Amino acid sequence: MHAQYKKYTLNFKRPSGTSRGVLTHKETWFLILNENGKYGVGECGILRGLSIDDVDGYEDKLMWTCNNIHLGKDALWDALIEFPSIQFGVEQAFLSLSADNPFKLFPSEFISQRQSISINGLIWMGDEKFMHDQIDQKLEEGFSCIKMKIGAINFDTEINLLASIRKKFDSSKIELRVDANGGFTPNEAIHKLKELSRFSLHSIEQPIKPGQFSAMKDLCEVTPLPIALDEELIGVFGVTKKEELLQTINPQYIILKPSLVGGYKGCKEWIDIAQKMNISWWVTSALESNIGLNAIAQWTYTLQSSMPQGLGTGGLYTNNFDSPLTVKNGQLFYSNEKSWKTNLIKDLCI
Numbered sequence: 001m002h003a004q005y006k007k008y009t010l011n012f013k014r015p016s017g018t019s020r021g022v023l024t025h026k027e028t029w030f031l032i033l034n035e036n037g038k039y040g041v042g043e044c045g046i047l048r049g050l051s052i053d054d055v056d057g058y059e060d061k062l063m064w065t066c067n068n069i070h071l072g073k074d075a076l077w078d079a080l081i082e083f084p085s086i087q088f089g090v091e092q093a094f095l096s097l098s099a100d101n102p103f104k105l106f107p108s109e110f111i112s113q114r115q116s117i118s119i120n121g122l123i124w125m126g127d128e129k130f131m132h133d134q135i136d137q138k139l140e141e142g143f144s145c146i147k148m149k150i151g152a153i154n155f156d157t158e159i160n161l162l163a164s165i166r167k168k169f170d171s172s173k174i175e176l177r178v179d180a181n182g183g184f185t186p187n188e189a190i191h192k193l194k195e196l197s198r199f200s201l202h203s204i205e206q207p208i209k210p211g212q213f214s215a216m217k218d219l220c221e222v223t224p225l226p227i228a229l230d231e232e233l234i235g236v237f238g239v240t241k242k243e244e245l246l247q248t249i250n251p252q253y254i255i256l257k258p259s260l261v262g263g264y265k266g267c268k269e270w271i272d273i274a275q276k277m278n279i280s281w282w283v284t285s286a287l288e289s290n291i292g293l294n295a296i297a298q299w300t301y302t303l304q305s306s307m308p309q310g311l312g313t314g315g316l317y318t319n320n321f322d323s324p325l326t327v328k329n330g331q332l333f334y335s336n337e338k339s340w341k342t343n344l345i346k347d348l349c350i
Helices: 058-067 073-079 084-098 128-140 155-168 186-199 213-222 239-249 263-276 290-303 344-349
Strands: 002-018 021-035 038-045 121-123 145-149 175-179 203-205 227-229 253-256 280-283 325-328 331-334
Touching: 002 058, 002 344, 021 058, 021 084, 021 344, 038 084, 038 290, 038 344, 058 084, 073 084, 084 263, 084 290, 121 128, 128 145, 128 155, 145 155, 155 175, 155 186, 186 213, 213 227, 213 239, 239 263, 253 263, 263 280, 280 290, 290 325, 290 331
Parallel strands: 121 145, 145 175, 175 203, 203 227, 227 253, 253 280
Antiparallel strands: 002 021, 021 038, 325 331
16 A cells, blocks of 8 residues: 655635634645555645644654555554544545545445535624625525624624624524634623623534633533533543543533544544533534545534534635535535546546
């Protein structure tokens, strides 16, 4: 078996705002396996300033992985514990190599076009008009669940945006989620949560920065709306540490991003612990290309969650790869009327 990696830069169609700044491009790497002329591919994607493996020497670790690919998927996963995005790329690549079709990793009714995955529509941060325009567009596109990033513009403006949605649609028509990306301070968080709770929100993601366990625990105990941990899960390795974190904070939800928490196996560890504690969860992509998004979506379908998932990021880039993934009426489909480029994996090797 031969392995190599290839760097690829994804370019946003328009700058996309978060509380950590504005994104114009995203780096990703593809791990490509070749065994007797049969190919497999996995995406290793990091988010600068967020991924625990956004470190010097990342490409050296990719090279080490390629040089030690003979160790196999399980041994490599253990050896790459501090590089969750590469763990995920390894999982994908081995599944892709062993599959009849390198892009059909989990045979199911999802990829046979009989079933879909409910997803949320993502509203990026920006000025008031830009956010209003996005909201109107998502509603016109038939989304019944909208996730709005907050924390970068004036809070009163964000409150007015939520009020404008609720004036038109009550919670039985539109489910609203907000994502603060750690944008609130512990001192102001409870006040802002009370303000937000007036709009019958489904949940708020990561209201304060991760690592403030006592403050987050206190918030989850008294919050007027459900709290979902997101960034809090990054860099927590091993089942024991994961149990300790959830037992300490006891959130209402956790959000699982395979590229950030160790792929399928890392996510499954979180899910098993959460279910024992009656903590709910959903899966979200982390701005991967359609190759990584495809791998996440197919796996997510097998989990059979009825909640809208965060998998609607396939249309963000000018230079993404054409794929069968299609969004319609707030649902993600794998359309057999569309196809992957025949030589895509071989082209990535060049």
